[in-house]
Amino acid sequence: MVEGDKAQPAMNDGTRQVLEAIRRDHPDWQPEVTRWGEVQLRVGREDLQAVARALRDDHGFNYCPSETVVDYVKEGRFELDVRLFNLDTGAKLVLKSDLPRDDATCPTLAGVWATCKWHEREIWDMFGVRFEGHPDLRRVFLSESFQGYPLRKDFVDARKPRPRLVRQR
Amino acid sequence: MEAAVTRNRSFRDFLIYLYRAARAIVLGHAVTLKHLFRRPVTIRYPEEEYHATPWHRTYPALVIDEATRELKCTACMSCERACPPGIIAIERAQGEDKKTYPGEFWIDMLRCMECGICVEVCPFDALEMVPEYKMTAYHPDDGIFDKERLAVVVRGPKTPWPRRKGSYLEGGWPT
Amino acid sequence: MGGARTRPEPQTGARENVIELPVLAEGSVEEISGRTRQRARFRGDFEYPGDDFEGPNVNRWQYLPQTPPVEDLLVEEVREIEGNEREMVMNMGPQHPSTHGVLRCVLGLRGEAITRCRPDIGYLHRCHEKLNELWSYQGTIALSDRLDYLAAMTNELAFVLAVEKLLEIEPTERADYIRVICSELQRIASHLLFFGTTALDLGAVTPFLHSFREREAVYDVFEYISGARLLYNYMRFGGVRTDFPPGTDKKIREVLDLLENRLPEYHDLLSYNPIFAVRTQGVGVLSRDDAIAWGAAGPVLRGSGVAYDLRKADPYSGYEKFDFKVCVEESGDVWARFMVRMKEIEESIKIIRQALDGLPEGDARGQVPRFIKPPPGEVYARVEGPRGELGCYVVSDGSDKPYRCHWRTPSFHHVSLLEFVPVGHLVADVVAIIGSMDPVFGEVDK
Ligand code: SF4
Numbered sequence: 001m002v003e004g005d006k007a008q009p010a011m012n013d014g015t016r017q018v019l020e021a022i023r024r025d026h027p028d029w030q031p032e033v034t035r036w037g038e039v040q041l042r043v044g045r046e047d048l049q050a051v052a053r054a055l056r057d058d059h060g061f062n063y064c065p066s067e068t069v070v071d072y073v074k075e076g077r078f079e080l081d082v083r084l085f086n087l088d089t090g091a092k093l094v095l096k097s098d099l100p101r102d103d104a105t106c107p108t109l110a111g112v113w114a115t116c117k118w119h120e121r122e123i124w125d126m127f128g129v130r131f132e133g134h135p136d137l138r139r140v141f142l143s144e145s146f147q148g149y150p151l152r153k154d155f156v157d158a159r160k161p162r163p164r165l166v167r168q169r
Numbered sequence: 170m171e172a173a174v175t176r177n178r179s180f181r182d183f184l185i186y187l188y189r190a191a192r193a194i195v196l197g198h199a200v201t202l203k204h205l206f207r208r209p210v211t212i213r214y215p216e217e218e219y220h221a222t223p224w225h226r227t228y229p230a231l232v233i234d235e236a237t238r239e240l241k242c243t244a245c246m247s248c249e250r251a252c253p254p255g256i257i258a259i260e261r262a263q264g265e266d267k268k269t270y271p272g273e274f275w276i277d278m279l280r281c282m283e284c285g286i287c288v289e290v291c292p293f294d295a296l297e298m299v300p301e302y303k304m305t306a307y308h309p310d311d312g313i314f315d316k317e318r319l320a321v322v323v324r325g326p327k328t329p330w331p332r333r334k335g336s337y338l339e340g341g342w343p344t
Numbered sequence: 345m346g347g348a349r350t351r352p353e354p355q356t357g358a359r360e361n362v363i364e365l366p367v368l369a370e371g372s373v374e375e376i377s378g379r380t381r382q383r384a385r386f387r388g389d390f391e392y393p394g395d396d397f398e399g400p401n402v403n404r405w406q407y408l409p410q411t412p413p414v415e416d417l418l419v420e421e422v423r424e425i426e427g428n429e430r431e432m433v434m435n436m437g438p439q440h441p442s443t444h445g446v447l448r449c450v451l452g453l454r455g456e457a458i459t460r461c462r463p464d465i466g467y468l469h470r471c472h473e474k475l476n477e478l479w480s481y482q483g484t485i486a487l488s489d490r491l492d493y494l495a496a497m498t499n500e501l502a503f504v505l506a507v508e509k510l511l512e513i514e515p516t517e518r519a520d521y522i523r524v525i526c527s528e529l530q531r532i533a534s535h536l537l538f539f540g541t542t543a544l545d546l547g548a549v550t551p552f553l554h555s556f557r558e559r560e561a562v563y564d565v566f567e568y569i570s571g572a573r574l575l576y577n578y579m580r581f582g583g584v585r586t587d588f589p590p591g592t593d594k595k596i597r598e599v600l601d602l603l604e605n606r607l608p609e610y611h612d613l614l615s616y617n618p619i620f621a622v623r624t625q626g627v628g629v630l631s632r633d634d635a636i637a638w639g640a641a642g643p644v645l646r647g648s649g650v651a652y653d654l655r656k657a658d659p660y661s662g663y664e665k666f667d668f669k670v671c672v673e674e675s676g677d678v679w680a681r682f683m684v685r686m687k688e689i690e691e692s693i694k695i696i697r698q699a700l701d702g703l704p705e706g707d708a709r710g711q712v713p714r715f716i717k718p719p720p721g722e723v724y725a726r727v728e729g730p731r732g733e734l735g736c737y738v739v740s741d742g743s744d745k746p747y748r749c750h751w752r753t754p755s756f757h758h759v760s761l762l763e764f765v766p767v768g769h770l771v772a773d774v775v776a777i778i779g780s781m782d783p784v785f786g787e788v789d790k
Pocket residue numbers: 229251252253254255256257276280281282283284285286287288
C-alpha cells in the first residue's frame with residue numbers, strides 16, 4: 001500500500017510541508033506516505049497521546065473527522081485508525097496504532113480532540129476497546145445490557161434467528 | 170416569546186419591533202394570498218391517479234413473452250444470488266425439451282428494498298421493475314408474491330437502464 | 345412545556361428561592377398548586393408533592409416513569425442532582441415531534457433553564473456497518489442509501505468514490521458531471537426539508553408546506569432520472585447506472601427556475617420574520633474553537649465562521665471546475681446555521697446551471713471489471729454531504745465483500761454537540777438548537 005516517494009504527486013502542499021516538518025523535528029517517528037497522498041504515522045499505543053498532542057499543537061492538526069478500529073482477527077490485533085486534517089492548510093495525516101486483541105485497551109484521545117469522546121464511545125460499543133482515562137465511556141448505540149461487541153469478527157449472535165418467510169441464501 | 174419582550178427593553182425598540190412584526194405578518198399573508206391564484210399541486214388521490222414515471226421502480230415483475238405466452242425466465246438463478254437481502258427463491262424445473270423454467274418463483278415483497286439489482290443482472294431481460302404502487306394486502310402472507318402474482322406483460326418502451334450491453338454487467342452477473 | 349411540569353415550590357418561607365424559578369411569578373404558587381391538587385384528587389392514585397407543604401424531601405423523580413438509570417446520566421451527575429434541591433430531570437423524546445426522529449435527551453432543569461443535557465441515541469440502530477461486511481459491493485451501494493435517507497445520492501457517492509480509489513478506475517467525465525448535478529439537487533432537497541422542519545419546530549406551519557412542495561419537485565426529477573424518489577441506487581463504480589433520460593435537462597432547469605422564484609417567498613415567510621429572528625438569533629451559540637474540536641462539519645461548522653467546504657478544500661468529482669462560493673456566517677447561532685443553508689441552496693442552483701451548460705457528451709458508464717473485487721488495501725473517501733463531511737473508510741481484503749466499512753457521519757457529531765450547546769437556554773430553545781443541527785437519525789444511529 002505504501003509506495004514511498006513515488007506517490008508524491010497526489011500530495012497537496014500542506015501535507016508536503018507537514019512531512020518535511022515531521023522528518024525534521026521528529027526523526028524517530030518514521031512517517032510514510034500512502035498512495036492517496038496522506039502522511040501515515042504508526043505509533044505504539046503508549047506514545048499515542050504524546051504524538052497526538054504534538055500533532056495538534058505543533059503541526060496544526062485541529063480537526064479529527066474519523067477515528068475507528070479494524071479487527072484483524074487472524075493477526076490477533078486491532079488497528080486504531082485516526083484521520084486528521086488541518087483545516088487551514090489542508091494537510092492530511094493518518095495515525096495508526098496496533099492494539100493487541102487480548103489486551104484491548106488504549107489511552108484516550110478525548111483530551112486532545114473533543115470529538116474523539118464520541119468516536120471512542122462508538123468503538124467501545126462496537127469493538128470493546130477500553131479507552132483509559134475516557135471521561136464518559138458508555139455504550140452509545142446498544143443498551144448497556146447487550147452482551148458482546150458486534151463488530152468483532154469473532155462475534156456470535158446468541159439470539160434465536162428470526163423466522164424468514166423466504167429461504168435464506 | 171418571553172425572550173422577545175425582554176430583549177426589546179426600551180419603548181422605542183418595542184415600537185420598532187412591533188412595526189417589523191406587523192410588516193412580516195403582512196408580507197407573509199401576501200405570499201399566502203398569492204396561492205389563491207395558483208394551481209394546486211396536490212391530487213385527490215383515490216379519485217385521481219398519480220402517474221409515476223414509466224420506469225419507476227416499485228417491484229420486480231416477471232415478464233411474459235407475448236409471442237409464446239410464456240415467462241422469459243430460464244431459472245438461471247442469477248437474480249437469486251445477486252439480491253442483497255436474499256429474498257428471491259426459485260425452484261428450477263425442466264420441461265420436455267430440456268429447457269429450464271422456474272417451477273416456483275417467490276419474492277418476499279415485504280422485504281424487497283426495490284433496488285433493482287435483480288433486474289440489472291438478469292441475462293434474459295426476464296425481470297422488469299413495474300410502476301405499480303398500489304400493493305396493499307390484508308394479510309402478511311399476501312406480501313410474498315408467487316409466479317402468478319409476479320407475471321406481467323410489458324408493452325412499449327421501458328427501462329432506459331443498462332441491460333446487457335456496455336456495462337460491467339455485460340454477459341450477466343458474475344456467477 | 346415547562347409551565348405545567350415544573351414542580352410548585354413548597355411554601356416554607358424561603359421566598360428568595362421561589363423567585364428563582366422563572367416560570368412562577370410571585371404570589372401564584374398557591375394558586376397553581378391548588379389547581380394541581382384538584383387534578384390530583386381527581387386521578388386518585390396520584391400523590392402530588394405540593395400536597396406535602398412541610399416536607400423538604402419530596403421525590404423528585406415522580407414525573408418520570410422510573411428513576412433515570414445510571415446509563416443515562418453519569419453517577420456523579422445523579423448524585424449532584426440529588427444533592428441539589430432545585431434541579432429536576434426531564435426526559436425529552438424519543439418520541440417527541442421536534443427531535444427529528446428518535447433522539448432522546450435527558451435534560452437537567454432549574455426552573456425552565458437547562459443545566460445539563462445528555463443526548464441518548466441508538467433507537468434506530470440497524471447494524472449498518474455489520475451489514476456492509478456481509479453484503480457485496482453492489483448491494484452496499486443500495487444499502488448506503490439508507491444511511492442518511494434524506495441525502496441518498498451523496499452517501500452513494502462517498503462509497504463509490506472510496507471503492508473507485510481502491511479499484512484504481514476513473515469515472516468518465518460525463519459521469520462526474522452527472523454526479524455533481526445529482527449531489528447538488530440532493531443538497532437542495534435536503535436543505536428545503538431543513539427549512540420546513542425548522543419552521544415547524546418553532547411553531548410556523550406554513551413554510552413547511554411550501555418547502556415540501558418544492559422538495560417534491562426536486563424528487564420528481566430524481567424519479568425521472570433514477571426511477572425512485574428517495575432511495576436511488578443510482579451511482580455505480582466508474583459512473584452512474586443510467587445516462588439522463590431525454591428531456592432531463594429541461595426538467596431540471598424548470599425546477600431551478602421554480603426554486604429561484606420561490607426562495608424570495610421563503611425569506612418573506614420566515615427568514616426575515618422578526619419573530620423567527622428573535623427565536624434564533626443568539627440562541628445556541630457554538631464558538632469557532634468548539635466547532636472544530638468537536639468535529640462539527642458542513643453548515644454547522646460554516647455557521648461558526650470556519651470557511652471549510654470539502655468541495656473547495658479537497659475537490660472530488662470535478663468540483664474544482666465550478667464557480668461557487670463557500671457560505672460562511674460568523675455568529676455561530678441557530679440563525680447563522682439557518683442562513684448558511686439558505687445561501688447554499690442558491691450556490692447549488694448556480695453549480696447545477698454550470699454543470700448543465702457544460703455537460704459533456706460521452707458514456708455515463710465506465711468500463712469496469714465484471715467482478716468487483718478490489719485489491720487489498722484501505723481508503724478513506726469523503727464528500728461534502730448536505731450535513732457536512734461524510735467519510736467512508738473501506739478496508740478490502742481482496743474478496744467480494746468489504747472487510748470493514750466505517751462511516752464517518754456528520755450528524756453523529758452534531759448530536760454530540762447537544763451535550764453543551766443548550767446549557768443555559770430554555771427548553772423551547774433546545775428545540776430550535778436540535779433543528780439547526782439538522783440531524784438525520786438514519787445517519788446518527790447507523
Ligand atoms: S429489487 Fe432488490 S431487493 Fe427486491 S428482489 Fe430485486 S434485488 Fe432483491
